[in-house]
Amino acid sequence: MDVHQHVIPPARARAVTGRAAAIGWPAPAWDERSAIAMMDRRSIATGVLSYAAPLAAPDDPGEAREVARSVNEFTAELVKNRPDRFGHFAALPLPDVDGALAEAAHALDQLHADGVIVLSNAHGRYLGDPAFEPLWAELDARSAVVLVHPTAPPGTPVPEVPAPLADFPYDTTRTALHMTVRGVPRRHRRMRLVLPHAGGFLPYAAHRFALAARLPTGATADDPGGTPEDFIADLRRFYFDTAFSAGPAALPSLLAFAAPERILYGSDFPMVPADWGTGFDTALDEYPHWEPGRLHAVNRGNAELLIPRLGTHPRTPQEIVRPDR
Template sequence: MPHGKTIDTHAHILSDETMRLIAKEAPAISPKITPIDDAFSVLEVAGVPYRPFPHGGWNLEKRLADMDFAGVDMQVLSNTPQTFLYNIDGSQNAAIAALQNDQIAATVKQHPDRFMGIATLPMQAPEKAAAELTRAMRTLGLKGAQIGSNVNGRNLDDPALEPLWAAANEYAAFIMIHPTQVAGADRLKSYYLGNLIGNPLDSTIAAASLVFGGVVTRFPRIRFLFVHGGGFVPYQFGRWIHGWAVRPEPQVHLKESPEAALKTLWFDTILHAPEPLEYLVASAGVSRVVLGSDYPYDMGTLECVRQVRALSISDADKDRILCGGPLALAGAAATVAA
């Protein structure tokens, strides 16, 4: 049976040109790259360093070579979480988000057989975020947006975000939720726990806020993707359903069991071991699990396609995770004529 294209839904980019344009727009934020060796550098954004930042994050030739090695035919490009910039002035971030989105769209146009793209948004300014999502989808042809799991500590059910959800629903947007500014950071300083535990924890809080806040139910055309295997959501969904049934607090904004809303959420494959990935596919179903690599970060993997191919499921189900699901997730956000 012939296989369709393999499509990685979770891949980040910060090109040289994007860094140059951000530096011109906002010199105080100016991203800087300082080489460590031939493979890695230190990325500094607004004076905050991140290391190691692999060269494929900005070098397109290296990215394409890594995709070929991984067996990835296409990537859905999103900005680097370091450039969410929710803590700066909203108007300034709207300008920076727009230039990042223009550059992602330009890369897609340059290599339409290898890339699709999603936008970044100035989430601290919801009206501007809604406007930028509309521009990104209608004018640039992007498929939706990547947003953080919270906005400066405010959960995603915050009423101020309603304009964004309305726009995303109108255009059936693909919205990828990526952890940022994670909860419990004061207790996660050792052992890289801020990533190992904090990232899936904050994704879980984001999912719970969207489900119990009624956002998922009120805006049913949005496709919400939760990265890193969905945090703890696929493994605790029964607890959420039970809690709603026996407690009044989860029912404040959600007047029906969360079960239906939970069955609309999407998850990527980044779990790093076969047993949890097998469980995720079995519990969520192949129709809601999609290929992800978290390229180019060291907590991602170039083994993502091979990990799916090794699953104890049918070839048709593997192709759904590798191709059919990503196309449904991104393709559902059809480009709207301007």
């Protein structure tokens, strides 16, 4: 069960290609047939699709609403036709809170999306911004799953290093910290927040970050903070996926930090080149220190608990041969 897989509607292919070029990344290509072929090769039963690029320019909220609706309706049709192979996290046009609320309601109620996706910063505004509180309250009331996908942070990127390699996990870490300092995970405990790529640098440095609880800036008027232990507990409220992150240093750090039931498999297809993705799959499967049943939970069981609909369809023939995923 792949909670981190992307869709590129034909109408958005040029925009995604341009975005990839701008951040120094290979241009991804996507179509339904290639996605299913990839899943068959890699023993993935179901992939939850999301659109993980900016929807429009910062000064065009109307366009962002239109693109979000178009992308979500395209993806919902894919799921309708192949509910056994695809799920759907709906795109929301932040920082337009009213637009995001309207699109979340439409996607969850009318399109039957399995959750929503937001970028780690909305044109420079991080997700702990108080202006976004109405959205979190609504998603919490719905017990929604929210994929917090990284994007490029504000400012100058690391020179000569493609943004997805360094700046994206950095931005995941920044927004998770901002949300935690602002008390979002603590206030909205029914909302399930998923951090891609093993949470960026969060598991490795969590105990360092927890010292923010001892600083005056670590408290807000509506959430007065607590101890470093409380801060760690709040960081552990996130879910974490394994996309692009099953390396020999990252995986032990994630497993040492995250609760076992909060780690999920992710492929990041088609954004990660195929040979890279299969290499990380192999590293995940061959990690020598799995406790009994835990690899199965990461590969499938935890996602079925997070999104029960994913477990209602029969497995693929490839999965019968390799039942872990």
